[in-house]
Amino acid sequence: MSRNGQQLYLANLHYAYAPSDKRRTLQARPAASRQPSPSRTLQFTPVRWRQLLLFRMPPNQGALKRRIAVPDSEMLVYCDNILREHAARHGWSKKLTNEVKRSLKLLQALQDTPGSKLHASDVLELPRIGGTALSTLEILAAADLLVDDRTLAVRHYFAKHTAGLPTKMTDQLQTWLDVMIEGSRQAPRRRARHPQTAHLHILGMAPTLKAWADQGHQSLAEITTEDVRAALPERGAHRNFAEQGLRSLFTVLKARKQIFVNPTRGMPITPVGTAIPLLPLDTEAIRNALNSPDPAVALAIALVTFHALTSPQLAALYLTDIRDGRLTLDDRTIPLAGPVLTRLRAYLDHRACTWPNTINPHLFVNRKTGPRTTQVSRNFPWFKAQLKPQALREDRILQEIHATGGDVRRICDLFGLSIDAALRYAGTLEHTDLTTENPRVRSRPRAT
Structure with a gap:
């Protein structure tokens, strides 16, 4: 016997089913006629209240299928209109559009409070039940129906x-x-x-x-x-x-008055010692990376090998940053080397064939950023290459400092380095492993 009473609840109140006559009308009507007109402006206002839960239960697959079969709610029709416009503008494939549409249906079926805004944490659980999360988050954000509760x-x-x-x-x-x-x-x-x-x-x-x-x-x-x-x-x-x-x-x-005295007050910060640049890389490894069958890898390697760009700079490059064979980077204009231009043309052809409808303005795109306007991560495309961008950049600057006899001003102008950073490389001129007699140094590719 229960000593403190029973928890009671009313069943079948979470989902409002259409009346039988209205459902028959919707089923009899052709599918094309049920779609809202693209020119028609749909408005939807989410409810402000929220149904609190005693505990979370995993979704029942049978109940989930029945709920998906229910006619679209007003919120789903509104999101569908946003989805079609967003997909057309960003060049989404039909497959991706249908996946997002199905994901929205799943979210509607799983909602604890029908008609309320959706939490990002719930959207991120979609891949476990066959949905897609990232693109669905974009649509909900565009529709202003997303509560971003993701933890940093x-x-x-x-x-x-x-x-x-x-x-x-x-x-x-x-x-x-x-x-x-x-x-x-x-x-x-x-x-x-x-x-x-x-x-x-x-x-x-x-x-x-x-x-x-x-x-x-x-x-x-x-x-x-x-x-x-x-x-x-x-x-x-x-x-x-x-x-x-x-x-x-x-x-x-x-x-915040949570301690009485700051014990670090007046304590100096220990300066970090300057690291010695790495030794030159193996020329054969660089040559193999430059001839990679992946056009993105070959172009990224070429830009760092000949012009010493950093990984963040590569990810942030726009298509408009390259004009007439010259790269505009911050306040510098860099004439691109011939091998870089060859790989650039190959990559642009690959980009146009793989993502013909993308509106992403960045030079480098991949499967995740092709349907969007965001930049690739700093790890792209380096996870496919056998070289690290920082080591490749240092190798390029080392080659230049030895080729110019330690011209610090030239190094600063070419690579946008500070005087202190350039002096680190100039300090290696007398190193026995970094002299011009070393074949690994003599065979470095140079930009003209």
């Missing part, structure tokens, strides 16, 4: 590296993270930082925080300047990351 990757990273710390210390760290990512409008005000900045701070602080917790500290208010100095790594980039992270952490906590 840095918050997952934070949770992983703070697991096991004392509760008080974790709460203080959470306050710092919220201020870093979202900023603060209350005095003292603070602008939001890039999530990558918070990621690097966590990377630097994590070993120090764990060491303090192992020593028995329960709160960051107990930490003194001596504790900070004793816990810091001896040297290198890890010490620099830790110092910057701890300074940011204690500055925020002091401003």
Whole structure:
């Protein structure tokens, strides 16, 4: 016998079925006549209330099929109109359009509150039941029906590296993270930082925080300047990351009055030592990459080999940045080398054949960005190549510094380097492994 009562609910209230006569009318009407006219402006206002759940249950496949067979709701008809216009504008294939349409039907069938906005976290579960997530998110965002509740990757990273710390210390760290990512409008005000900045701070602080917790500290208010100095790594980039992270952490906590004294106040930041550029790469490996059967790989390798572009610069290039054989990059105009122009023509032909209807303005596109206007990730197309862009860029600059006899001004003009960065490469002139007598240096390709 239940001691505290029974939980009751009313069945069949989540989905409003059309009356039988109206359903017969819809079924008898030709499919083409049920589609809204493209010229007709459809409007839809989502409901403002939301049905709360006691617990989440996995969808029943039989019930899901029955719900998909129900005639489209007003929200789905509205989204369908947005979908057709978006697909036509971005050159989507018929297959992708139909996949998104089916995904929208699945979301309608799974909605706890019919007619309400949809959460991005629910959309991301679609691939588990045969739907597509990324393109569906675009349509819902275009229709203004998306509630973006996705968790930033840095918050997952934070949770992983703070697991096991004392509760008080974790709460203080959470306050710092919220201020870093979202900023603060209350005095003292603070602008939001890039999530990558918070990621690097966590990377630097994590070993120090764990060491303090192992020593028995329960709160960051107990930490003194001596504790900070004793816990810091001896040297290198890890010490620099830790110092910057701890300074940011204690500055925020002091401003929020969660600690009494900032133990990092007045402590200098240890400068990071300049790294020596890598040795030249194997010429045969570069030649094989330049002749890759993948046109995107061949062009990317050529642009870095001859003109030392960085991976972020490659991903951000627009088609309009290249005119009359010249590449416009920031405030520089770079005449492209002949081998680069040959691979550029091959890649543009491949791009036009593979994505003939794309409106993506970027030079490099792939399967994910072809139907969109976003740029490729920095890892494209390097995951297909056997070389890393930074190593290839350093190889190109090393070749140029030796070919010009250490002309720092020329290096700065050619590659957009600062004086300090150019001097790093000039400092290798006397290295025995980097002299012009070394065959690996003499055979480097040069841009004209």
